Amino acid sequence: MKILVVDDEPDVKSLFEQRFRKEIRSGEMIFAFASSGEEALEYISINMHNSVLILSDINMPGMSGLELLKKIKQQHLKPPPFVMMLTAYGDAENYSAAMQLGADDFLTKPLDFIVLKDKLKKIA
């Protein structure tokens, strides 16, 4: 399973790599990282043929996570990528905005990796 993590915080990369080190080592999960919405779109356009699961932050400079979500869902990719929003804003307003734009799941920061892992394994 290929997972694209979109977050402007650089330490997210090493956090995911450590949290999922067993899954990475076993080849169960492959992680890619993008530090902005624009970068994420570029990655998706190149790696379209692979089935990709996207985990995106909402608050990022430039294109926001919600905008990215909107654009991904507008592309009508086949199969439609699974998009999970990860945000520090856990308020209802943010949640419903994400859901309305077609987010498949929603998690708030600080991230509970046990929950995240569970969710990812269920998808896979």
Added chain:
Amino acid sequence: MALSVLPFAITVVLLRRLVKSLELSGEAPEWKSLFKKGMIAAGVLFALEIVLKAGNFTMWLWHIGILLIMWLVLTKPEMKSGKMIVTAVLPYEAVTLFSDLAEHILPGVYKSVSAVLEIAQLFAVVWAIAMWINANKQQKKAELERQERLREEQLYRITEAQKAELEIIVAERTAELTQQKEALEKSLEELKAAQAQLIHSEKMASLGELTAGIAHEIQNPLNFVNNFSQVSVELMDEMQMELDNGNKEEAFAIAEDIKQNLSKISHHGNRADAIVKGMLMHSRKNTGQKEPTDINALADEYLRLSYQGLRAKDKSFNASLSMDFDKTIGKISVVPQDIGRVLLNLFNNAFYAVNEKKKLMGDDYKPTVSVTTKRLSSPLGEVDTQIVIYDNGTGIPQKVMDKIFQPFFTTKPSGQGTGLGLSLSYDIISKGHNGKLSVNTKENEFTEFTIELPS
């Protein structure tokens, strides 16, 4: 026998004068009525004398009456005002009495001295007239003095009355003025309280805008602190396992990871700490103390907080931020809370302006907010720090340009702005820091605020 015209006249005139002088002095009113009765008695006696032709008998009554009056006047202290008149008539009465006594008791002697007596009588009359005139004069003088005194008294009374009246008016005016003063002082107090309240609410309003940004800013480091520490515990277990298996190299690699994680935990912990401190700095009472402050760090922090705050409210919003910091500025002496408020305010305005323009222009528009710092040195060797906050938003219409620094002026819809942000910012920069806050703008193109702080 002749009628006693003269004694009658003397009696009446004497009594009249006494009554009059008593009236003038205002003393002994009981004597006054007695004298009036005496005048009536004199009239009756004179009338009887005419009717009964009893001149020889009444002559003695006249003498007794006149002597009685004289005796009263000379012996009673309350009658002293009549002394002069009595003194005037006394010689005449004495001579007449002597002459009458002599005529009737010793007619022989009388004949021999009658000529002398007549001369004495004449002298007495002259004396009486002189004294009379003198007394009259004195009485007139006394009368004048009395009237003068009365006038003065009246004048004094009028003055006193006017004074009393004036004092009442003055007291009334004073009370009125005191009341007005108190009312003014009260409204001044109320205005001061209202002003403090307004400044406080402006601060709280910008704090409210900050809160969402702060929440985001603080959750991110917390995310790392929590997860890196948890993952480190897992790594420790793994490391022990590797060591048990004798896999030393792998254990070392894991130890290296743990070390890195710990430094990340500390880094993000510090980050959260700085954010909380920044928030406290904004909300706590301003100490007004200038302290060496890293302007670049302050600008960076508030730009990010402002941006995150706006995005928390409007999910669809985004803008590109650009920061160009002159590292040679170093630390300059400012009140960090105050400058932080100014920066936050200008950033909030900039984001508001680009957001408004975005709503009008749609997707083709690229919102940009930038902050630039620069160290400026004049030819005279003075060093200024310049902070420029630029946005390519809606700009400021020319017609409101001279109002933007006025308190309570706002272009935002009612309830969205206090209208105090720029006015407070202007005060903080110009009065608080001796600096300059200026603006350059073009409607629908850009706005650029420039802060200049002397070092």
